[in-house]
Amino acid sequence: MIVELGHFALILALVVALAQTVLPLVGAHKGWRGWMAVAEPAATVQFALLLFSFAALTWAFVASDFSVRLVTANSHTDKPMLYKVTGVWGNHEGSMLLWCLILAFFGALAAWFGGNLPDRLKARVLGVQASVGVAFLAFLIFTSNPFLRLVNPPLNGQDLNPLLQDPGLAFHPPFLYIGYVGLSMSFSFAVAALIEGRVDAAWGRWVRPWTLLAWLNLTIGIALGSWWAYYELGWGGFWFWDPVENASFMPWLIAAALLHSAIVVEKREALKSWTILLAILAFGFSLIGAFIVRSGVLTSVHAFANDPERGVYLLIITAIFMGGALTLYAARAGGMQAKGVFSTVSRESALVANNLLLAVATFVVFLGTIWPLVAEMIWDRKLSVGPPFFDAAFTPFMMALALLLPLGSILPWKRASVSKVMRPLWAALAAAFVVAALAWVFGTGGTLIAPVGAFLGAWLVFGAAADLWLRTGRGDLSGKIGRVLRLPRADWGRVVAHAGLGITFIGIAFLTAWQVEDIRVAREGETFRVASYDVTLEGVRRVQGPNYISTMAEISLARDGREVARLTPEKRIYPVAGMPTTEAAIDNGVFRDLYVVIGDPQEGGGWAVRTFIKPFANWIWAGAIIMALGGVLSLTDRRYRVAAGVRRPAAPTGGVPAE
Template sequence: MTVELGHLALILAFLVAIVQMIVPMVGADRGWSDWMRVAVPAATVQFILTLVAFLVLMTAFATSDFSVKLVAENSNSAQPLIYRLSGTWGNHEGSMILWMLILTLFGAMVAWWGENLPPTLKARVLSVQATIAVAFFGFILLTSNPFVRLDNPPWDGQELNPLLQDPGLAFHPPFLYLGYVGLSMAYSFAIAALIEGRVDASWARWVRPWTLVAWVFLTIGIAFGSIWAYYELGWGGWWFWDPVENVSFMPWLISCALLHSAIVVEKRDTLKSWTILLAILAFAFSLIGAFIVRSGILTSVHSFANDPERGMYLLLILAAFIGGSLTLYAWRASALRSDSVFGMVSRESGLVMNNLLLVTATFVVFVGTIWPLVAEVATGRKVSVGPPFFDLAFSPFMIAIAVILPVFAVLPWKRGSLARSVADLRGALVLAVVLGGLAWTFETGRSLLAPVGIALGVWVVAGAIAEMLRRARLGEVPISETWRRLRNLPRADWGKAISHSGFGVTIFGIAAITAWAVEDIRAVQPGESFDFAGKTIRFISEEPVRGPNYSAERGLVELVENGKVVAILHPEKRVYDVQRMATTEAAIDRGITRDVYVALGDQQADGSWALRTYVKPYANWIWGGAMLMALGGVVSLTDRRYRVGAPARKARPAAVPAE
């Protein structure tokens, strides 16, 4: 009966969403305040009902209720509890409930914390958010019901995909969905603004925090997925340009552009039409991602489903929301014109260039992702687009962004001097060139990748620091005054500096690991050792071990540096009991400047074992930089302007009736 309660909660949430979609929108159009106020309790009730459905499904997984078809197909009683719980969203149907939980949560948060929003805008925002909910509740109830019962339940389940039985994959999807689905809030604000025909600085202050929240979670989610791929798949790679990786990366790029564009709307009341378009595109790419993951049109290890019926339903949702919003945009865009002007050399111009580079880079990733499908439809031949294409076509745009970022960040609004801005950054420029030259010396002429990447990373980080010190007037006023000025800078400025620094750190890590990583693959007998990259690797032994739901061969490997054992590593080769699927569990000795990565392969005919060993310089700087970017977003969110939004309008005194 409990499972049926979850199904009922979904149906009721669907009905509430229909009410929330219609009543507040009509109220805003007619000026009926009572109808507009329906949006707040409706958003709250919708979230509570969805939460009930999600908790019911999670309980079924936690208790191994194999009478539920979804549990029987995606869980097993021998799995550790964390993987039984993560099995709730480790499949198509359950992940859609998580999607809806986050969608309704964002709507409820606007209802709870949107007191400063104009009533008509708030009503329309919540109505648009409910429209998205109606579409996806309908999708779940018609094609993806997670609460289907089995007439003859099995004694035990088929087990969660072994690749997903990992702590990184337990937390990666929720963070990713908080980013994906959180961008629906920017979309709802954009559509509400188009309906009202008004976009101004206040609108930008309202929409920016919601976009920033989504961007922070998306950054963390992508980083978690990259870390998982690095240690779980046994290849030592951190990004593979897989189609599903790409569809999470594209909304991230667009949301970066949106955040920067919203700054221009807030500060200079221009780029309004462009900012609205970016808000639409950010969520559009999230919908495209949902379609690719769940339709099966592109092959990926991350895909959830291969169902033409579901794919067609999602395609209709995609067409309705993207087509409808772009039609509304085309109709209303002329009303969003601005008379503000700015020079070719100005902060506005820098942000425009930043946006164009980010959007073009997104387009490159999009073309590379869907090209195999287009080529197969057009020619009937299967075509593969892999890392060489993306590395060659995508990298120049990121390099260009890194080059211009510090310069345009210090330019004043409206018009400025490029020479003066570069002069303000001469210390950062000298440091970048010196460290890049030092890297080139160590490279001994092998490749420009590491020196250029290191120089760019240092340039971005040092540029962010130089901008903050320039604003604090270091060298122009006493140190105590400089310190006071630094403390009093807005938190949004501190957040920007931290995020830009994180971007530079990530560039540094990518360049270092790409240029300097080394690998060794060989067959090794137990007791044998070999030298590799200035280290000695001793393969001591191998022994069978037993896990809760798998059997494994576990290696014992000593890492020796300068004659001392610095780490004992235990790489494993696992075979899961139910699906009989083999996975590689790499053992990694992590360090600030390098990772030593060991993966155990198959046993050979002569009794030796295949051993893959990698040295990955500065690998952790990639994810450390990503977390710095996310931290910068969190710091920006604590800025008073974005915590409280625009000031509430003062209520007019009530008119005194004539006697």
């Protein structure tokens, strides 16, 4: 009965979303306040219905109701409770229900906390947001219904994909979806502004917190996925430029550009058309990501589904929303004339350069991701675009961005002098060179990756510190410290996020340059040397897990005769799914990870053993966490909670009339 009620609530949510789409948009066009007022309660009701529907599906998984086809295909009675719950979104149908729930949640948030928005703009934003909900709810109900029953239920299920039975990947999709779907609010604000024909400083302030919320969740989601790939897949890497990895990375890059561009709209009322375009493209790349993950056109270990027919529906949804939004943009954007004038050397110009670098970098990732599909469709040739292409084509743009950020952060608006602005940054530049010199001295192999990465990362970190200190003004030390502590959280958020990016740069550079890898066949009791460590395969035994059988090795690592770690890597077999997984064992450290993997037994005796020494690996994810913390600090700034709408409404821009 609960499952049927969940299905019924899902259908009702579609009806409510239709009403929320039509009535507020018509009301805003006609000026009918009663029709516009429907948007807020409709958004709340739609969210409540979808929350109940999602809870009903969760109950079916927790109760192991194998009469529900989705539960049978993705659960098992022996599975730990955590993975019964996360199994709800560890599949195509359940993940799409979560997508729709988050979409409705963002609409409800806009209804609850958008009291300072003008009535017409608010009605249009909620109407556009609901239209996206209509498309995905129809897709879910008619092509991917999660509540379908089985006529003859089995006694047990087929289990969840073993790769998904891991804490890192269990929570990775929800964070990504909050990021993906959160960009729908930026899209809704952009389309609403195009319909209204007005973009002003208040609009820039309204759109920033939604974009920031999406960006910081994408940051966490991408970091969780990278961390999972690092320790779960046993290959020792953290990023493979996999199509689904790229599908999450592209919206992250565009959202970062949108955040910086919206600042120019808010502060200087410039770059209006470009910012609107970025808001449309950011959500567009999210839709492209949904298509890649679920269509099966590109193979990935992360893919949820392999169904070209459903992929066609997603492609149609993408074409409708992107085509419609870009058509409206072509018709209206010309009237959104910039008011601010700025010189070549100014903060505005630095932000423009920032946006161009991020946009071109996104295009490079998109081209490398989609090119194999284009080549197969047009020339019937199977091509593979892998890490060498992305590393060579993408890295220069990130290097240029790292060089620009510290300088751009302290440039004044309108016009500036580079020589004057560089004065507080000379110390940061000198410190960055010192760090690079140390990396060169302590490096092994003579590669430039470590010193260059160290310089860029240190430049970002010390540049962020200089930016923060510069804002304290003149006076004694105690006064400066007091002013630092009283700085707005948005200022703190910016410098923390930039410093986090610098730490990630350092981690990637040092890991890439200094990693040591050893692959060999080792017998039980055998000791071998990897870098400065003595590695001993103490023994291998079979272990029975809750829903798997494990081959577990015990490996000790010693340095200078003293044991520093004892690790137990595993090779697991999940009998129900009939699928093996690799569980790497890692001794984490601030400056290095000791990483070991046990492989298959060899015909001549012994076991395949992979050993890695990974310097500064954890700095990669520490930097991502710090970037997300910067986003949280900015999001809690009082200026985001104070009404931008209390400003006097701006006059319509250019020749586009406001309704």
